[in-house]
Structure formats: C-alpha cells, structure tokens
Amino acid sequence: MIEELDAIQSEALNAVATVTDDAGLEALRIGFLGKKGKLTAASAGMRDVPKEQKKNVGQKLNETRQAITAALETKGAELIAAKDAAQFEGIDPTLPGRTLPKGAQHPLTLVQDEAVQILRRMGFALAEGPEIETEWHCFDALNTPADHPARNESDTFYFENGKLLRTHTSSVQIRTMEKQAPPVRIIAPGSAFRRDEIDATHLSAFHQLEGLYVDTGVTLADLKGTLEFFFRELFGEDTEVRFRPHFFPFTEPSFEVDLKLHATGQAAKWIEIAGCGMVDPAVLQSVSESRKDDAFTADGISGFAFGMGIDRLAMIKYGVPDLRLLIENDVRFLGQFA
Numbered sequence: 001m002i003e004e005l006d007a008i009q010s011e012a013l014n015a016v017a018t019v020t021d022d023a024g025l026e027a028l029r030i031g032f033l034g035k036k037g038k039l040t041a042a043s044a045g046m047r048d049v050p051k052e053q054k055k056n057v058g059q060k061l062n063e064t065r066q067a068i069t070a071a072l073e074t075k076g077a078e079l080i081a082a083k084d085a086a087q088f089e090g091i092d093p094t095l096p097g098r099t100l101p102k103g104a105q106h107p108l109t110l111v112q113d114e115a116v117q118i119l120r121r122m123g124f125a126l127a128e129g130p131e132i133e134t135e136w137h138c139f140d141a142l143n144t145p146a147d148h149p150a151r152n153e154s155d156t157f158y159f160e161n162g163k164l165l166r167t168h169t170s171s172v173q174i175r176t177m178e179k180q181a182p183p184v185r186i187i188a189p190g191s192a193f194r195r196d197e198i199d200a201t202h203l204s205a206f207h208q209l210e211g212l213y214v215d216t217g218v219t220l221a222d223l224k225g226t227l228e229f230f231f232r233e234l235f236g237e238d239t240e241v242r243f244r245p246h247f248f249p250f251t252e253p254s255f256e257v258d259l260k261l262h263a264t265g266q267a268a269k270w271i272e273i274a275g276c277g278m279v280d281p282a283v284l285q286s287v288s289e290s291r292k293d294d295a296f297t298a299d300g301i302s303g304f305a306f307g308m309g310i311d312r313l314a315m316i317k318y319g320v321p322d323l324r325l326l327i328e329n330d331v332r333f334l335g336q337f338a
C-alpha cells in the first residue's frame, strides 16, 4: 500500500505542476481528495493492512494527503499571483497618480452663506419669493408710484402679460407679510434683474440680500444695532458703519449705509453698501388691504427693512475688481476659492 500511496502522490504532484487554471486545479482536488478521489479510494485499503503495520501506513496516508493538499494550495496562490500580474501588465504602478482638480464654492455662495449665517444667529429666518413678479408686489405695494423711473421699460424687463423680472428682492417683504402676521423677522437672498449696461460695476442679473423685521415697538435703534453688528461680523470688528439720510419709497425715514474698512490694507475710505429704513406706513397699509386684516396696521406695530447687493459684498470681501469675473466662470479665477 505504501507504494500505491507513493504512486498517487507523484501522480498528483506532477498533475498539479502542469495545471494552468482554477478549473483544472479544482478538478484535480476532486480527483485525488474528493469523496470518490484516488486517495480516498486508496485509504479504504487500510482495512486489509496487518495490525502491526497500521500505524506506519496510516502515517504515510496522512503525509500523502498533506503533500497533495499543500501542492494544491501553493498552485492556487500562484495562479492568483499570475492573474494579478497579467492585470498590471503594461502599467507602472510606481508612477505618481494624477491629481484631480479640486472643486470649490463660488465666491457669491461663500459670502451669501456667511451673511445668512450671521443674520440667522440674530433670529432672522430665510424667506423667498418669485423672480417673475407682479408690478403690484415689486412696486405698488412698496409705495413706488406709477411714474417712478425704476418702473420705466428702459430700466425693467417686462413680460407681455404685464409681469416683470423683479428689480429688487424687496418684493419678498410683501410676499412674506401677506402670509405671515407679526412678528416677522426674515432675510431673503436672491436674484434681481435690471436693464443695465454690463460693466465692471453693473450686471443685468445680480444678487441681493433683503431683510425685514416687523414687530411691536421696533425702532431705528434696532435697525442700527442689527446692521452694525452684521457688518462687523462680516468684515471685521474695526469696521466703521455710517447711516446717511436718503430716500426710498418703501421706508421712512430711509438711509444709505456706508462702511469704512480697515482690514483691506488700502487707505480706508467710505463705501456705500446698503439701503435701509423704517418700513413706510403706506407699505403696511398695502399689506393690510391685501390680507384684509389689521395685523400690520394695529397700534404699536412697526418695522425696519434693509437691502444690499451680494455681488458687492463679494467684491469687497475678496477684493474682486470687476463684477464680470463673478459670472464668467473662468476656472483660473474661481480656482482661487478652492
């Protein structure tokens, strides 16, 4: 029986040495070690081995099984290694990888997010309204008379049905007050559109951030405190904020807000940044007529509003010299914000 086992072992090892694929290897495993395999069959002969030789022959049987198993395993590993090597053929895995270009948020998104976050900390909730507006929401309800130059066809994009592309985000003030009674404390970032010649400081589609706070007993001090805090958070603690009397149809009194920045590295000068004021009673009256209640005309109700250009905030924040850079999508410019 010892010779028979030797013969099976050498047959198996020779066969394993010449096999070239997984299927062939598996066939050999079954052929020698499987239930009906040659070694299994041979082991049945143990029955006839004389008692005093059983130990020896049994040991030989184990060794043969181990030798064949080891040969099958080694060959299996070799086949996997050969497959890997074939996959890498022609590839130099030591070459450095290709760098993927890094994506970045647009500078307008960056300032807008920062501005929104500051105002949300002060309790302002996000609001929105349509970009295609009615004349009433964009102008009439905001106390802007029919002969106001802003309503001129040479300044505003009108549709044939009489609607228009909103010229400012102030229309969201009206939209919000129509559906929500005081207290109202909202900000509305969004696009606005004007028939402007495009140049370094004008775009026909631009971005604004509107704010509105209406409640009992809101005062000019609240407005000043809110905007001063906001601009100092956004542009640095030493930013000076100045309120200059102005006129807007929808606020009374109205102001323009100027900033003096000290962190830009240039000689500090006043720059105009926003419009604001106390909500004009005529605006609250329009809202009341639309709502058919006195939620906004009741005694003691007052409010402030403000609006500013987000594009301008980005120009100041990042030192962008020309507004057109913000819409050209030149990756050499945008990549600087990655």
Ligand code: DAH
Pocket (backbone or CB within 6 Å): 167, 168, 169, 170, 210, 211, 248, 250, 251, 274, 275, 276, 277, 305, 306, 307, 308
């Ligand atoms: N809507 C004005 C504009 O587009 C900006 C503005 C001024 C908004 C005063 C306001 C405000 O809410 O109170 O120029």
